[in-house]
Amino acid sequence: MVLHRIVRAVIMGPPGSGKGTVSSRITKCFGLTHISSGDILRANINAKTELGLLMKSCIDQGQLVPDDVIARIILKDLKSLEQGSSWLLDGFPRTVSQAESLDDAHSVDTVINLNVPFQTIKQRLTSRWTHLPSGRVYNVDFNPPKVPGFDDVTGEPLVQRDDDKPETVTRRLKAYETQTEPVLEYYRSKGVLETFTGTETNKIWPHIEAFLQKKFSMCNQNLA
Ligand code: G5P
Numbered sequence: 305m306v307l308h309r310i311v312r313a314v315i316m317g318p319p320g321s322g323k324g325t326v327s328s329r330i331t332k333c334f335g336l337t338h339i340s341s342g343d344i345l346r347a348n349i350n351a352k353t354e355l356g357l358l359m360k361s362c363i364d365q366g367q368l369v370p371d372d373v374i375a376r377i378i379l380k381d382l383k384s385l386e387q388g389s390s391w392l393l394d395g396f397p398r399t400v401s402q403a404e405s406l407d408d409a410h411s412v413d414t415v416i417n418l419n420v421p422f423q424t425i426k427q428r429l430t431s432r433w434t435h436l437p438s439g440r441v442y443n444v445d446f447n448p449p450k451v452p453g454f455d456d457v458t459g460e461p462l463v464q465r466d467d468d469k470p471e472t473v474t475r476r477l478k479a480y481e482t483q484t485e486p487v488l489e490y491y492r493s494k495g496v497l498e499t500f501t502g503t504e505t506n507k508i509w510p511h512i513e514a515f516l517q518k519k520f521s522m523c524n525q526n527l528a
C-alpha cells in the first residue's frame with residue numbers, strides 16, 4: 305500500500321504485548337519507518353557506547369531510563385529522517401512527560417494500544433530470543449527461528465534479553481502500570497487512541513490491519 309499522506313503513529317502496550325512483532329507487520333504492509341526506543345538502547349549497550357554503559361543498569365533492573373535522555377535520542381532520530389517520512393514509534397513515549405515532549409515537535413495522529421493480559425506476557429517473555437543488531441524477535445513456541453539459536457536473515461546468533469528474567473519482567477510490568485498507563489489516557493483525550501485486546505497476535509493483527517487500511521484510505525479520500 306502506498307501512503308498518500310504523512311502518518312505519525314505510535315504503538316503502545318505492556319512489555320511483551322507484541323509491539324515489536326506487530327510493528328514489523330505494519331512496516332511491511334504500510335511502509336512506515338519503525339523506530340523502537342528499546343532497540344536503540346540495546347544497540348548502544350551492545351556497542352558499549354557511553355550512553356549504553358550509563359543506561360544498562362536501569363534497563364537490566366526493569367526501570368525506565370530518564371525522560372530527557374530518551375526524548376533527546378528519539379527526537380534527534382525523527383529529525384534525521386527525510387522530511388515527509390511516515391513513522392511508527394515503538395516504546396516511546398512511555399510517560400506523560402515524554403508524550404508532551406513529542407507533542408511539542410510533532411502531532412501524533414494514530415496510537416495503537418495492544419491490551420494483552422499480564423499472565424500471557426509473563427509466559428511469552430521467558431521464551432523470547434532476540435537478534436540484537438536488527439531487533440528481530442522470535443519465540444520458541446510462536447515464531448521459532450528456522451535454525452534454533454540463529455537469526456533467519458543474517459545467520460547470526462540470537463540472545464535472551466537480560467531484562468526477560470521473571471523478577472525483572474514483574475518490575476517492568478509495575479513500571480508500565482504506574483508510569484505508562486497514564487499516557488493511554490493522554491492520547492484517549494486527544495481522540496487518537498485505538499485499543500486492540502487479545503492473547504494472540506495472529507488474532508489481533510487482522511483487526512489492526514483492517515483499522516489502518518480504513519484509516520489511511522479514508523485519509524486518501526479526504527485528500528482527493
Ligand atoms: P522495550 O524494548 O521497549 P518493552 O518492555 O516495552 O521493551 P518488549 O519486551 O520489547 O517491550 P514487545 O515489543 O511489546 O515487548 O513484544 P514482542 O517482542 O513483539 O513480543 C514478545 C515475545 O512474545 C516475542 O518472543 C514474540 O515472538 C512473542 N509473541 C508475540 N506474539 C505472540 C503470540 O501471539 N503468542 C506467543 N506465544 N508469543 C507471541 O524497552 C526495554 C527497556 O528499555 C527502556 C526501559 O528500561 C525498558 O524496560 N526504555 C525506556 N525507558 C524510558 N522511556 C522509554 N521511552 C523507553 N523505551 C525503552
Ligand code: MG
Pocket residue numbers: 323324340342
Ligand atoms: Mg519490543
